Amino acid sequence: MAKKKIRFMCTAFRDGFQSVYGARVKTDDFLPAVEAAREAGINWFEAGGGARFQALYFYSNEDAFDMMDRFRATAGPDADLQTLARGVNVVGLESQSSDVIKAHADLFAKHGITTIRNFDALNDVNNLIYSGQCIANAGLKHQVVVSMMELPPGCSGAHDAAFYEKTLRQILDADIPYDSVCFKDASGTSTPSKVFETVKLARKMLPADVMLNFHTHETAGIGGLCYKAAIDAGADAIDLSMAPASGGTCQTDIITMWHILRGTDYTLDIDIDKIIVAEDVFRDCMKDYFLPPEATQVDAMIPFSPMPGGALTANTQMLRDNGLMDRYPEIIRAMSEVVRKGGFGTSVTPVSQFYFQQAFNNVMFGPWEKFADGYGKMVLGYFGKTPVAPDAEIVKRASEQLGLEPTTKSPIELNDADPSKGLAPARxxxxxxxxxxxxxxxxxxxxxxxxGITYLKGDARIGIRYKKDVEAEQVAKLTGAASNSSSSGSGTVNVSVNGLSYAVTVNGDTATLNGKTFNIGSGDAVPAAATAGAPAGGANEPIVAPMPGLIVRLVVSPGTVVQEGQTLLTMEAMKMEIEVKAHKPGTLTSFSVTPGDQVQQGHALAQMII
Structure with missing residues (x-):
């Protein structure tokens, strides 16, 4: 009997980049690997969307539309180029108005995309109707999605096979135009048995000629098992990646899946030798990029705090940017409670980011003392209906802190009525x-x-982490540690860099790390900056950064008389804007930062006369 051919999409250049490098990759660096993959016989690629849209403007100083054009030119005219859309959120964390949702489909079609995979993190089918229609109207193939994950142990009420069957039935009953169906588990936490049961139910519901796709990650170490379960249940296609962006937080490697299917009734129908060559080319393309250690690991605790691979490294990269990587274990542990009380939205962007942001705030400011805007709006209904009702006390506290009432209006209805959203204010x-x-x-x-304005004005900064940059950070911390220990002359000190500990041997003005010796010196002491005397009539007090972050904008001008609680400037950390406010009434005398500056917690931002 002939073996069943299992189709696969190569996710290396979208989800792979997001799941390993925080989506921060230059186009020139990876296109040779796309060409090698094409020559190996791969003709279905994930080519953009998701975090790979905004990240190009935020971190790579590149245009996502230009990247898609170049991807098409490299992959060839016959390749199926697929992107990822977040329903009414399209390519961001915010939900959008109807004209932006339509423009998304039209522009992606214009720039060489053939298929859009479209999901809603809450599995609110109402959020898929208009976005799906726009995709179809633009002449694109629409792959509609049911989002999956495993709830933390002890939770129930959603995310079982019956829930997914109900969601798919709602999609079919809503007459959403679609060409294929995908069950997407971004956190890689669904159990193989649930995957099998879910896909088997879906296969019975769908016409035989409709392609059924399954997507997962190896974050919890069960990706290959889940893919095999999905295939056994009737899935026609799966998502696979290539090293170095495979395994760990990414999809299962093509070569690994080829091996799993050996001796079975299924085949990927590939030339394995050519795939090996393509992966060698890809490794060479990415050799200068910093490979976060957490991206290559299996984390057995992820099912307790379901963090998607694509969000995990994006967030650890931001933690590194802000010098907070040492808090990562606390934040991941705090996610469990955030998921339990938030209404069981699927942990996939944007909801996974809301979970992480709220867990981050709970760690940094105290439990539920500061609501992340996205998480608060989610439990209040501003992104649609959550699978189950959020915790009533959390809803109450979110409403009080954000000054918003719970709503049952659809996100599109709310956004179309918001004059700050849409194409007109952007124009x-x-x-x-x-x-x-x-x-x-x-x-x-x-x-x-x-x-976006910063990028278009030519002022965007590069935020890519290369190996040489991480080594420079190591040497800088090494120098500081060695200087602090120089009074003892020699010895071994432990240095923490990006959450990892290194043993450093210090001997006078030299220090050895990982077999390499560096010349160091204590240097001349730098005197502390003198504090300006307070002008007559009041005390001069600094306004300091409440946490590490990026300065986004200065809201008032020096010389302004401000009231207690008035916003002075805005910072950004972990994709959240944080307003820094006056703690007392007074006069702002000066700023010591400008937009674009990266500051650490406690850094003086401004001076006020109180």
């Missing part, structure tokens, strides 16, 4: 800045806000 911002008003630029500003 106005471009005109104000004297920037070209193209369809692409309008969409960039609508979805990337001020960071």
């Amino acid at each position: 106005k911002r471009l005109e104000e800045e004297g920037l070209p008003v193209t369809d692409e630029n309008v969409f960039i500003v609508a979805t990337c806000k001020e960071k």
